[in-house]
Amino acid sequence: MSGAPVGKVYFIGAGPGDPELITVKGRRLIEEADLILYTDSLVNPEVLRGVKPGARIEKSAGMTLEEILEMMIGAARRGERVARVHTGDPAVFGAVMEQAAELEAAGVPWEIVPGVSSAFAAAAVLGAELTVPEVTQTVILTRAEGRTPVPDGEKLTALARHRCSLALFLSAGLIDRVQEALKAAGWGPEVPVAAVYKATWPDEVIVRSTLGRIAEDMRDAGIRSHAVILAGPALDPGLRRPGGPRSKLYDKTFAHRYRRAVKGPGTAGGEEP
Ligand SMILES: C[S@@+](CC[C@H](N)C(=O)[O-])C[C@H]1O[C@@H](n2cnc3c(N)ncnc32)[C@H](O)[C@@H]1O
Numbered sequence: 001m002s003g004a005p006v007g008k009v010y011f012i013g014a015g016p017g018d019p020e021l022i023t024v025k026g027r028r029l030i031e032e033a034d035l036i037l038y039t040d041s042l043v044n045p046e047v048l049r050g051v052k053p054g055a056r057i058e059k060s061a062g063m064t065l066e067e068i069l070e071m072m073i074g075a076a077r078r079g080e081r082v083a084r085v086h087t088g089d090p091a092v093f094g095a096v097m098e099q100a101a102e103l104e105a106a107g108v109p110w111e112i113v114p115g116v117s118s119a120f121a122a123a124a125v126l127g128a129e130l131t132v133p134e135v136t137q138t139v140i141l142t143r144a145e146g147r148t149p150v151p152d153g154e155k156l157t158a159l160a161r162h163r164c165s166l167a168l169f170l171s172a173g174l175i176d177r178v179q180e181a182l183k184a185a186g187w188g189p190e191v192p193v194a195a196v197y198k199a200t201w202p203d204e205v206i207v208r209s210t211l212g213r214i215a216e217d218m219r220d221a222g223i224r225s226h227a228v229i230l231a232g233p234a235l236d237p238g239l240r241r242p243g244g245p246r247s248k249l250y251d252k253t254f255a256h257r258y259r260r261a262v263k264g265p266g267t268a269g270g271e272e273p
Contacts, residue, residue: 007076009099009109011112013087013090013091014088015121017044019049023113029113032052037071047085048085069102072099076108090113092117093170100112118199126230126235128194131165132234133247136233138164144178146173165232165234165235167228172218172225172227178215183211187231191232192232195229196227
């Protein structure tokens with residue numbers, strides 16, 4: 001490759017669907033790209049508006065890893081910029097590492113540009129905070145075990161024993177299994193569970209339910225794929241009330257680097273909560 005110009009591959013998070021939810025950097029890189037290769041199963045083609053004249057747009061859902069790599073490496077070796085556009089954020093179930101490893105071996109530079117994951121888009125459309133003070137301070141992003149196995153120690157029942165917020169990808173078709181796993185972890189039938197199909201798309205469907213009813217409610221709504229399932233006590237809409245759980249962040253008695261305490265003990269210095 002001596003002397004030949006080498007392009008670059010950008011893995012770009014397209015966000016969940018709403019074309020306004022891609023980053024400014026992601027949009028610019030798509031506009032500047034010579035080749036745009038996008039996951040047509042879940043990326044909204046609206047995010048590809050404004051590509052430059054002559055740019056090639058290819059869909060990747062029907063391609064194998066080898067075909068994708070051949071296309072990207074070929075373009076980069078011609079000195080082209082490649083926008084490899086993934087749904088949500090590439091770091092979550094994005095299958096990015098297997099692509100990056102081969103690009104690296106082929107001497108092709110690459111970079112990841114983050115995006116809004118569907119887990120956070122789903123929380124947004126539900127009006128939910130996943131880390132509610134004194135309820136849970138932890139979110140687990142995972143999937144139910146289906147044809148793709150999960151490592152030992154990451155079975156859903158074991159994870160659910162933390163009683164934190166769970167964001168489940170690729171699991172809508174396995175909702176019966178999810179229900180059983182959470183019950184086996186000791187979750188009661190009234191624990192809030194929600195499913196958001198195609199969050200932020202025009203045909204988005206939101207199902208707010210409970211552990212006891214979620215499988216039936218999702219079936220009634222016809223949701224079997226393309227949905228994020230959020231579960232856990234933080235989703236309880238009853239928490240959203242005046243005088244409900246509050247963080248220390250704006251607590252007037254709690255001092256931190258950016259604010260003195262008005263009264264009370266608080267803590268001085270250090271990180272804000
Ligand atoms: C291969 S994973 C990709 C996840 C993606 N990287 C992300 O951060 O959202 C595909 C799964 O993500 C979820 N997903 C992606 N986009 C979605 C959306 N707009 N609404 C609901 N779920 C979505 C679904 O669980 C789907 O089965």
